[in-house]
Amino acid sequence: MVKKYALVGTGGRSSFFYNAIARDFRETSKLVGFCDTNQIRMSYANSKLQELGHEAVPMYLASDFDKMIQDTKPDEVIVTTIDRTHNIYIVRAMELGCNVVTEKPMTIDTPRCREIFDAVERTGRRARVTFNYRYAPHNTKVHELISSGAIGQVNSVHFEWLLNTSHGADYFRRWHRDKRNSGGLLVHKSTHHFDLVNFWLQSRPETVVAMGDLRFYGRENAEKRGVTKFYSRAHGNENAKGDPFALNLEENETLKAMYLNAEKEDSYYRDQSVFGDGISIEDTMGVMVRYKSGAILTYNLTAYSPKEGFRVCFNGSKGRLEVEVVEKSYINSGGEQSLEGALESRTILLRPLFDKPVEIEIPDSVGGHGGGDPQLLNDIFGTPSEDRFKRAASHVDGAMSILTGIAANRSINTGQTVRVDDIFQIP
Numbered sequence: 001m002v003k004k005y006a007l008v009g010t011g012g013r014s015s016f017f018y019n020a021i022a023r024d025f026r027e028t029s030k031l032v033g034f035c036d037t038n039q040i041r042m043s044y045a046n047s048k049l050q051e052l053g054h055e056a057v058p059m060y061l062a063s064d065f066d067k068m069i070q071d072t073k074p075d076e077v078i079v080t081t082i083d084r085t086h087n088i089y090i091v092r093a094m095e096l097g098c099n100v101v102t103e104k105p106m107t108i109d110t111p112r113c114r115e116i117f118d119a120v121e122r123t124g125r126r127a128r129v130t131f132n133y134r135y136a137p138h139n140t141k142v143h144e145l146i147s148s149g150a151i152g153q154v155n156s157v158h159f160e161w162l163l164n165t166s167h168g169a170d171y172f173r174r175w176h177r178d179k180r181n182s183g184g185l186l187v188h189k190s191t192h193h194f195d196l197v198n199f200w201l202q203s204r205p206e207t208v209v210a211m212g213d214l215r216f217y218g219r220e221n222a223e224k225r226g227v228t229k230f231y232s233r234a235h236g237n238e239n240a241k242g243d244p245f246a247l248n249l250e251e252n253e254t255l256k257a258m259y260l261n262a263e264k265e266d267s268y269y270r271d272q273s274v275f276g277d278g279i280s281i282e283d284t285m286g287v288m289v290r291y292k293s294g295a296i297l298t299y300n301l302t303a304y305s306p307k308e309g310f311r312v313c314f315n316g317s318k319g320r321l322e323v324e325v326v327e328k329s330y331i332n333s334g335g336e337q338s339l340e341g342a343l344e345s346r347t348i349l350l351r352p353l354f355d356k357p358v359e360i361e362i363p364d365s366v367g368g369h370g371g372g373d374p375q376l377l378n379d380i381f382g383t384p385s386e387d388r389f390k391r392a393a394s395h396v397d398g399a400m401s402i403l404t405g406i407a408a409n410r411s412i413n414t415g416q417t418v419r420v421d422d423i424f425q426i427p
Contacts, residue, residue, distance in 0.1 A: 003381075005101075006033040006074035008065060008089050009081030010045040012258065013103055016373070017078050018045060022054035025381035032072040035060045040262035065089065069096040076101055082175050083182045087112035094125035101128050101380060105191040106398030108183030109406060110424045113399050120395055129398035130380070131195050134391040136370030137363040138346045142312075142323055143200050143389060145360065150350060151316030154201060157297045161193050161310040166329040168283070168303035169245055172217045172274040177281055179409075184281040186212065187405035190301055193310070194289075195393065195401035200314075203293035204400045204426070209417040210408035212282035216304040222275035234271040235260065247271040247331070287408045309344075319352040325370065343370055399426055 005021065007014055021029045031049065034042045034057055042059040050056055060068040069077070077093035079086050079102040087107045090100045106129050107113050120127060133139055146154060163171075163185075171189070175181045182188040198204055215221060219230060234240035234247055249260040249271050259270035283303040290296055309326040326344040348360040365371020378384055379392060403426075407418040 002028060002030050003076065004030050004032045004072070004074045005076050005078055006035065006068055006072055006098075007031065007078040007080065008035040008062075009079060009085075010034055010036045010038070010041045011080065011082075014045060014078075014080040015048065017080065017101075017377075018049060018054075019052065020377045021381060022049050022052035024377070026054075028383060029381040031057050032074050033058050033060060033068045035062060035065050035068050037062045038262050038265045038268075040265055041258055044257045044262075065092060066096065069093065069098065074098055079103060083108050083188055084112075084180060087115050090127055091115050091119040094119045094123040094127070097123075097125070099126045099128070101130060102398070104129055104131060104195075104398070105183065105187050105402045105405075106395060107402065108181075108187050110403075113402065113406075113424055116395055117399070127395040127398070128380070129393045129395065129401075130376060131192065131199075131391075131393045131397070131401075132369045132372040132376040133192050133196055134199055134389075134393065135372035135375035135379070137365045137372075138323065138325060138348060138370060139196060139199075139372070140389055140391070141348060141360060141362055142314075142321065145321060145348075145350065146200055146314065146316075147202070150319070151314055151321050151352075152318030154293070154295045154314050154316045156315045157197060157201070157295060157312065158315075159193065159197065159297060159299045159310070159312045161190075161299075161301050162305035162307055163189070163301070163303045164305050164308040164329055165245065166331055167308055168305065169217070169274050170247075170331050171281070171303065172279055172283070173247055173272045174270060175268070177272070177279045179280040182281065183402070183405060184212075184409060185301060185303060186210070186282070186285055186287070186408045187402050190285075190287075190299075190405050190408075191398075191401040193299065193301070194404040195397060197289075197291075197297055197299075198397070198400050199391070201291055201293055201295055203291040203295065205289050205404045205407070205420050206292050207290045207417055207419050208287065208404055208407035208411055210285065210287040210411040212285035212408070212412045214279060214282055215284045217274045217283050218279045219275055219277050227275060230275060231273050232276055233269045233273060235269075240273070245274045282412070285408070285412075287404070289404055319350065319355075322349040322351065323347070327370070342368060346370070396426060399424065 076099045229239040231237040231239040240246040285301045287299040314321040325346045328342040351357045367374040
């Protein structure tokens with residue numbers, strides 16, 4: 001049986017899903033409709049579908065979302081809109097009888113999270129969050145080692161994630177720079193990282209305390225470093241020439257088609273200056289979390305590093321596990337998805353107490369996000385076998401990951417430790 005999908009939000013992330021359906025999963029999946037606020041962007045997505053041999057699909061503006069569902073009768077709706085609107089389409093799709101596949105983060109705050117939980121309970125429909133990092137072989141191997149008791153009871157985790165001046169800077173050019181849209185990086189980006197900790201520890205966050213600042217990006221910080229040439233956006237501005245942080249939309253065929261050519265419809269500028277005014281998210285963050293298992297996490301996220309990747313260390317009653325992953329640089333352009341999270345190197349080192357360290361063999365992988373993307377896509381659109389690691393993420397998993405970030409944002413604002421159950425109780 002071929003399952004029918006409609007997709008809402010045809011920006012950069014959407015092609016990850018519609019390309020996969022058109023290219024790799026025609027026997028099991030079919031796209032039946034696009035929905036967006038921007039007609040030009042939808043038309044471009046349709047042209048890419050046709051290049052892959054998939055028929056063009058009907059297009060509906062956001063105001064006609066209900067009509068798309070009624071006309072095309074999808075089994076599931078794929079949600080890849082800006083983060084603050086995820087809840088709108090998740091809830092409405094369920095009310096109209098559809099299951100949902102949503103891009104991370106599931107949503108950005110607790111009222112929106114409650115709307116989704118209420119809709120699941122009211123409709124009996126299912127929401128799935130696409131945590132592709134769970135499927136990367138090195139991350140699955142960490143889960144396997146910890147679950148096997150290789151280091152005993154995990155007592156502490158030290159986790160540092162680095163976003164470089166290509167990928168990290170890109171969040172400060174786009175709609176993500178406004179915390180009202182994204183919840184900030186502690187929600188939008190760290191949802192991946194906090195989900196991994198939940199997955200690795202098989203636990204959930206209990207208390208959170210955090211600090212965070214905008215220390216590198218933004219006009220004020222640039223002025224302090226002696227910058228004198230400023231611009232609001234790169235396109236057509238002389239001051240952007242020679243700036244390594246400027247994004248030239250003309251040079252990228254996909255970005256030009258999806259954003260520069262589509263500006264006349266919604267005035268969304270994809271190439272805003274990372275050293276402009278109006279940035280309300282942090283670029284330097286530190287978080288401490290106590291989990292219900294008793295483990296303590298210390299977490300740091302930097303969005304202007306010379307390198308991309310992460311280092312995580314687990315200290316347990318029987319030893320220590322050290323993981324280091326270096327990723328290649330990229331900018332989300334809706335182009336070749338295998339470039340996102342592609343690997344330069346990865347190592348896992350097990351250090352048992354009173355014994356020699358052992359380097360753990362990691363299965364080979366291909367594809368984006370450390371090899372997680374192809375496995376996730378097959379799990380969603382293909383015919384997957386039973387997964388003993390249970391990597392498919394539900395709305396509950398989606399909530400547990402964002403609640404760490406939401407609590408961290410509250411702690412940054414108040415200077416107080418936040419109990420997760422005080423802001424949202426997960427059944």
